Structures are given as C-alpha cells and as structure tokens.
Amino acid sequence: PVLGMKNPFHYRNKAQYPIGEDKAGNPVAGFYAGRTHSIIANTTCFLGSEKNEEILKAILSYMKDNHISAYNETTCKGIVRHVLIREGYYSKQIMVCLVVNLNSEKKTPSLPAQGKLVETLSRIPNMTSVSLSINTENTNVIMGKEIYTIWGKDTIEDTVYIRNAAKDFETAGKGITFSLSPLSFYQVNPVQMEKLYSIVLAYAELTGNEVVWDIYCGIGTISLFLAQNAKQVY
Numbered sequence: 169p170v171l172g173m174k175n176p177f178h179y180r181n182k183a184q185y186p187i188g189e190d191k192a193g194n195p196v197a198g199f200y201a202g203r204t205h206s207i208i209a210n211t212t213c214f215l216g217s218e219k220n221e222e223i224l225k226a227i228l229s230y231m232k233d234n235h236i237s238a239y240n241e242t243t244c245k246g247i248v249r250h251v252l253i254r255e256g257y258y259s260k261q262i263m264v265c266l267v268v269n270l271n272s273e274k275k276t277p278s279l280p281a282q283g284k285l286v287e288t289l290s291r292i293p294n295m296t297s298v299s300l301s302i303n304t305e306n307t308n309v310i311m312g313k314e315i316y317t318i319w320g321k322d323t324i325e326d327t328v329y330i331r332n333a334a335k336d337f338e339t340a341g342k343g344i345t346f347s348l349s350p351l352s353f354y355q356v357n358p359v360q361m362e363k364l365y366s367i368v369l370a371y372a373e374l375t376g377n378e379v380v381w382d383i384y385c386g387i388g389t390i391s392l393f394l395a396q397n398a399k400q401v402y
Contacts, residue, residue: 178218180217180356181217181256183220183253184251186249197228227251227264231248248266249269254350262296263350265301265311265350266301268300270304277302278300286319295320298319299316323348324347326358327346330343331363342396372397380395381401381402382401
C-alpha cells in the first residue's frame with residue numbers, strides 16, 4: 169500500500185534555486201518555467217524549508233546592494249548561478265552554498281564584499297555552513313567540483329531513525345548520524361526516507377549471517393542500517 173505523508177508541506181531538506189535578473193536588472197531567485205531556463209521569480213515554496221525564503225532574500229539583497237551580477241547562460245558572464253540550501257530535519261543545522269562563476273586559480277576564491285554576505289547569513293539562527301561551489305563551465309550541471317567553505321563548518325549533520333512499521337512509524341529506533349556536504353546525495357524527504365528504509369530493513373528479514381550489496385549507495389544511509397543486522401555489507 170501507499171505510505172503517504174500526514175503533512176506533505178515544508179518537508180524538503182534540500183533546495184536548489186537558479187539565480188538570474190529581471191527586466192530591470194534586479195537579481196531574482198525562483199524556478200525555471202516548463203521546458204525553459206527562464207526564471208519565474210519566487211522565494212516562497214511550500215515544499216521547502218520555511219527558512220529558505222529568509223535566506224534567499226538575504227542573498228538577493230546582498231547582490232543588489234553590492235552590485236553582484238547574476239550569471240547569464242547566454243553570454244556566460246556574471247557571478248552567481250545557483251543557491252543550494254540544506255537543513256537538517258532533526259539537527260536544524262543549515263547549510264548555504266552559492267554556485268559561482270569565479271576564477272579558481274587563486275588559492276581561495278572569494279566574492280566581492282563577501283564579508284557582508286557572511287555577516288548577514290551567520291546571524292540567521294542555526295546557520296552552520298556557508299560555502300562557494302566554483303562552476304565556470306558552460307553546462308546545465310548545477311554544482312561545480314570545487315567547494316570552498318567561507319564561514320562555519322564544511323558539513324552539517326542529520327540523523328536517520330529506523331521506525332516500527334507495525335506502530336505506524338511512530339516509535340524511533342536506533343539512529344545513525346550522517347555528515348552532509350554540498351555534494352552529498354541524501355534523500356530530500358526525511359519523513360518518507362525513514363518509512364522507506366524501515367520497510368527495506370523489514371523486507372530484508374536479515375538474520376545476521378548475510379552478505380549484502382548496496383548498489384549506488386550514495387553516502388551509505390541504507391548500507392549502515394543493513395550493516396547493523398547483517399554479517400557484511402558492501
């Protein structure tokens with residue numbers, strides 16, 4: 169049977185917003201219109217964390233006040249391409265990563281007036297990590313391969329619990345805490361993730377003697393839960 173959510177709003181622990189400019193040249197964040205890369209300006213999303221709007225508005229204000237340009241896909245000019253935001257479901261720790269078109273030949277690339285951005289973001293409750301992802305390629309791939317932390321920690325933490333399906337997933341079992349970087353693959357819906365992993369573990373019916381392979385394991389969320397009940401996990 170379908171195992172739905174009781175409250176299917178504000179559940180996403182990760183969001184990636186493209187950054188562009190409106191007709192007046194003001195920086196905007198939002199979502200791409202269908203089958204295009206035209207940005208529909210919007211900082212309010214009922215799927216993402218409610219903190220996202222505050223963070224996006226702070227970044228857009230910083231860009232406007234300090235004349236920081238948005239990246240233009242046609243000309244390949246401009247600086248800020250995307251903003252990635254993660255929030256730990258249990259830890260409440262927040263990570264902000266700006267994807268930028270900056271020359272990384274310097275030892276540590278930096279944004280113009282970067283200190284003002286850091287000062288603003290660091291005042292937001294539970295802000296834990298602020299970083300830059302360097303992407304100078306003419307590509308639709310969002311994240312670059314180089315990440316530079318400009319404030320706080322390199323990662324945030326969050327915990328996943330295996331729950332008892334027979335009790336409607338209300339009773340938390342043993343939890344495993346994970347460190348998440350901007351490039352980590354991690355399920356974006358933590359409530360349903362726990363349901364999914366609980367069902368996987370129940371269906372596996374492990375006795376402690378099995379060797380298990382987890383193919384395409386991401387950061388190993390399922391692997392580590394199975395490892396508690398199997399002989400070996402690869």
